[in-house]
Amino acid sequence: MAQIPKQTIVRVIDLETGGNGPHDVCEIGWQDVIQTDDGRWQLDLERGSLLVNPGRPISAETMAVHHIRDSDLAGAPLWKEVAASVLQPTRPVVALAAHRASFEQRYCTPRLTGGAQWICTWKCAMRLWPHLQRFSNQMLRYQRMPEGLIHQLGLPAHRAMPDAYVTAHHLRDMLNVSSIERLLAWSAEPGLLPRVPSGPDRGKSWDLIDSKVVEQFLMDRDRDVRFTAETEMVRRGAASVADVDSEPSQGSLL
Template identity: 70%
Template sequence: MSKARIRVIDLETAGNGPNDVCEIGWQDVVQEVDGIWIVSEERGSLLVNPGRPISPETMAIHHILDEQVANAPFWKEIASTVLRPVGRIDALAAHRAAFEQRYCTPRLTGEVSWICTWKCSLRVWPELPRFSNQMLRYQRMPQGLVHEIGLPAHRAMPDAYVTAHHLRDLLNAASLEQLLVWSTEPGLLPRVPAGPERGKSWDRVGTEALSELLRDRDADVRFSAQTELTKRGELGTPTVAEPQQRSLL
């Protein structure tokens, strides 16, 4: 019987268009016979021709040049070879997965489920002050993460490698099924991210202020406020509409 496997994906892009991918990186996390999840040796990256010039704004982040991708395959030609690998695949994962899902559409993935390590980190490590991929790396210092393999930051394979270590630890703290459920819901923020109540845990926010936050533009804020009000018996079950993941936590 083949091992359970989750493929962590990270993308670098040339802009915001639906085919603007200029690099895809991946790192697999597999489950051993004893049930423990580990980061495997299966990782890699491919440059992708976005079919347009890379914007200076994105080039300044990942430092991929137009001439480096000029002879690379286009996204629709290469995506499925990474997103639908040979063998078992139980889920795809990414940090703030909504970004990767904009480009990794169901037609390319085969409609496999996604895990968002950002959303799951909010649930498992709510005591941490920040939840970006790189902040989690240095706040948590995951065991076995080889510093050099995770560099440079903001390149597809190194970032996927770092995310995979967060995913491994999340899977060893909660079940795969639970991570999948959390990933379908908005982010449950541990603290109010902005405004007069900024920095407070939700249990320290008054009911009137929580009711005001139910009208916030950010779906994660609305969901978090609603969850706290539900705990207090003020509301029914929180809604789980997919957010745009704009929170800065």
């Protein structure tokens, strides 16, 4: 891992899309988080959003989520024309961040980001605040009530800049209690789920369920579940029993 400069910037990214294709981005938003001279992290004034032409009509189902219409995108640039200007800014950005970053990484490929490292605030939230009940961006917002978050700047939800603004508050608080190196390391692994996601023991802490039940989750289709089950078995003294895939994946929400 590259050495982290003493003072640096992490750019939080959020995307809205018109579908699931590789070029279906219809909006990108960003909010920078900067480390000050005293080592503390805070939100910077650098934030914004750009509409993007996805190259095809947006479905009614998708418009119902973010309310971006085809008419709003008339004259907007294509993703390949605008992505690098946001993902590789002239500012010294050391990493990109997003909530459930695997989704953004589908579109923000290494070619477009210049090979930037990523922090996933969803994965880091489960590590730092496992006592919370839910870990979506907006649930973290209202469970935690981050200091300094201007309510109206974080609205409407499911638009790129407001969502990036909310995520940046979570990231700021994470960076002020943990190192950027640790957040990057957690983000490179599958998600560590604080509680059992399904079955008769759903909602229970992993340490409260029988080892035979944990072993059943080692074969789960969800890589986050497999990783969590393996981690729990290792905690109980078992040898590593699975080669966990670490490729980006959207996974399942808690």
